[in-house]
Amino acid sequence: MHVLILGGTGFVGRYVAAALMREGHEVSVVSRSAGKGGNGPRRVVWNGWDGAALAGMLDGIDAIINLQGENIGGGRWTDERKQAIVNSRVETGRALCVALRMRREQSQTLPATLLQASASGYYGLWQENAPPCDEEAPSGKGFLADTCRQWEQSTVPAEALGVRRCVLRFAPVLGKKADGTPGGFIERMLPPFRMRVGGPLGSGRQPFCWTHLEDIARVASMLLQRIDLAGAFNICAPRTPSMSEFTRTLGKVCGSPSWLPVPATVLRLMLGQMAEELLLSGQNPKPLRLQAAGYAFRQPDLEAALRSVLS
Template identity: 45%
Template sequence: MKAVIAGGTGFIGRALVRSLTGDGHAVVVLTRTPAGKRPAPGVTYAPFDGATGEGWLRHLDGAAVLVNLVGENIASGYWTAARKARLRQSRLDAGAAVMDALRRAADPPRVLIQGSATGFYGDRSEVPVDETAPAGAGFLAALARDWEASTAGAEALGLRRAVARTAVVLGAGGGALPRMLAPYRFFLGGPLGPGTQYFPWIHLADEVAAIRLLMEHPQASGPFNLAAPGALTQDGLAQALGRALGRPAALRAPAFLLRLALGEMAQELFLNGVRAVPAKLARLGFVFRFPDIGAALADILGAGERSHG
């Protein structure tokens, strides 16, 4: 199988590329800096301007699947108006590039995997939310909704399109977890805000396995919640992080201080919550390797220790 991946140099994308090439599949990674990438077995790097199919269109010929994970990191900077505009535009431009390439390809793939996030649902309190729920309110909900819509036209072209509404991905060597663990290492860890808000998460290994299921299963279409079934509040998360590091988890970060420091970003990223349920993955028979946060953290922290040993 040949896969073309936009966003293949990110945290999730790199793990997906490793999984595919490890199984002998050919992967074309779209990147703005192909000349600076070191050659890797089974991987071809193609130029990507983030807005059109120029430079990589030919790589779609004969490909089985196109994966679009492109979008600037929502947590990498304070949410100014300009920053929010860039977050949105990076996703819309990538969607436009995907559609431009698909319309012009001589032999396009028949499957498109479109990235999204559980932020689509907004703040949902403790109510379990499956894929039938509508988009919520707020910046992240609108961002995810528009990200998904950017490639909706692929279905009219005859492609099977699956949308990966991804929770916070936990894994070794990147992602959100290092920043989450940092306060605990200095005995400063604890819940964020009231602690009752739900925290959707997924182990990197399950994220990759779920994306591959969406790529390969002929009945996988529409939105899918890529979130572990082990429902977890911020209080539960704090206790799990503390246990994993052998540290206390008693220093709660008050909501007003988070808002003072981070503004709108604090509310949407840390104080809102959604109890995302992977209902459609379950119906396809997907089995999580790490449905429980304790086992997930033990595996991730053990992998980090092994990589430094």
Template identity: 40%
Template sequence: MRCVLAGGSGFLGRALYAELITRGHEVVVLTRGAARDDGGVRFMTWPGEDAPGDWQTELDGAGAIINLAGSGIADKRWTDARKADLRESRVLTTRALVAAIRKATNRPAVFLSSSAVGFYGPQDDKGPELDEAAPPGSDFLSSLASDWEAEAHAATALGCRVIILRTGIVLDRRAGALAKMIPPFQFFVGGPIGSGRQVMSWIHLRDWVALVVWLLEHPTAAGAFNGTAPNPSTNAEFSKALGAALGRPSWLPVPGVALKILVGEMAGPALLAGQRVVPRRALDAGFSFQYTNITTAMADAVR
């Protein structure tokens, strides 16, 4: 089938389209960059908003639309302008995709749209497990995720099977959070952040890709799914596993107060607090995770 990946040029998109191609699917990536053919993938320019263009016709007759577009949550300090960009790059892109689906003569069967575990809001380390039935939080990331998800849900009324994937921290040494965390450890200054007790909900990149493919191919899968491994870990366990995988110590704590000065508001929800998220719906539906233990997952992810 033809799979259209909006924002598919990034970390998760590249890993996903490699797997989709291996499985014999046709892949079209919607990018704000130049149109090109690259390694069996057709990159098509889109504006990231509801503006007419050839990109809209790509959605007509496609088997699946996968929405991964959005500017990087931890790339820059959260000024008001940056927060607006984080929101618009998700809400307006998703709205544009749904508008294009509405115009299509042959609407795609599946619309999988990314979300994040930030949906649940920051939780203290003694908080309960959060499955997909847990309510949203009330901080910036929660309201961003809620609005983002609401835009995607609008495709249900258009006859699409809508899947929302609330992804956790995806483990791979080449990109994402781990790529940012590895250098301090390599220079022997890695360690837990703040108290180290905050819970981190992670998933190995290979499991994330397998879960997306499984959700696309599983005809009854619809609604919200947590894209996290079954066993979240504390930040201290996560740091220890990273240090062990790199053959480096992991004892130098990063004080919360320094982090707040360094990165501002983002430090709270993104680094000093966490959430104990569990993939209840994927497990109940029979999805099998390859990586369930942080030590094993980390050893493979940084290899």
């Protein structure tokens, strides 16, 4: 099938695009610039908010994967940055629905499937003793939860147009960048461990869910083909470690001790609300709907997953 990926030039999008191409799918990715040529996916230039312009780009597209969004961990959450994080997600989702509606009004074909990204932050914030959250659990409180709700809601109108929609609630992602070096959140956690001064953030008791790029790509491939599946899916390792367990395992893989906690007060002074929600709190999502559909995780073990990223 021909798959269009919005946000296909980012950390997750690049990996998913390459994986789908290896399976024989035709892949196009949306970018704000034309980029360079080569053997990768075809690039389509779009500004992220003009639904009319996007409508004309959907000719021959069988499925859309919407990963578009400003990097949540890219900098301190000022008011301006929080607005950019929300707008970059919601405006793209709304523009996509405008494009689909325009095509329906003009009797043009629509993509059959939409995979809509979201995140485990949907479920709220716990500093310890987080309850297990399956896909039926309600949304929680906080900026991340509010953002995820708006992100998911932005493409709900696609369902009324007959498009099968799957919502992908990612946990924080482990994986390598295109150049083979560690990417995502682990890239920012590594320096102190390499200097042998690593340790847990805050109390260490907060849950720290995670997933691997390989499983994201395999889940996306499955959902593109399984027309019997729709709705929300948690994409996360089946077992959620605590922050302390995560950093102990990271230290073991790095051959470095995990002995120097970073006090919560320091993180709050440095990063404010971003520290409170991204580093000092977490969720305990469970991938029950994927498991019920027969999906077997390729990377369910934390130590093995970290070794695959840091090898």
